[in-house]
Amino acid sequence: MKKCEEGVLGFFFESEEDCELIMNRRPWLVNGVLQNLKPWPIEGEARLFDFEVARFWVEIHGLPKRCLSETNAPIVAKKIGHFIKTDGKRKEEIVRRGFL
Numbered sequence: 001m002k003k004c005e006e007g008v009l010g011f012f013f014e015s016e017e018d019c020e021l022i023m024n025r026r027p028w029l030v031n032g033v034l035q036n037l038k039p040w041p042i043e044g045e046a047r048l049f050d051f052e053v054a055r056f057w058v059e060i061h062g063l064p065k066r067c068l069s070e071t072n073a074p075i076v077a078k079k080i081g082h083f084i085k086t087d088g089k090r091k092e093e094i095v096r097r098g099f100l
Contacts, residue, residue, distance in 0.1 A: 004046045011037070026055045055084065060100040068094045076100060 002010040013019040022028075028035040036054045040046075060076050067076075069091050077083035086100075094100065 008046045008049075010040065010046065012040075027057075056081075061098065063100065065095055068098070068100060070094065073100050 002012070004010045011022075013022070023037060023039065026037055028037060034054060036051050038049050038051070041048050058077070058080065060073075063072075063076070070086050070089070073086045074083040089097075
């Protein structure tokens, strides 16, 4: 970890796999504070980042069972933000657990 500028820390990893694991499990909270992790820019300028937008994993509860499908996830996601991906569960499992 390296302090780059006020309020910006750089995290560097030994392997690409470790970096992917951390980035794919965003968001991270440390002591109740959101760590808004972004891939380091090629230019190396941390000030180029847009830290006002953070990536979150969201569960959608309360939908009718007929709406619980992976194909509906992007439609519902557009109502609250940008769709990135689902957890890849089959429709049967999604209906059983009761949320997208």
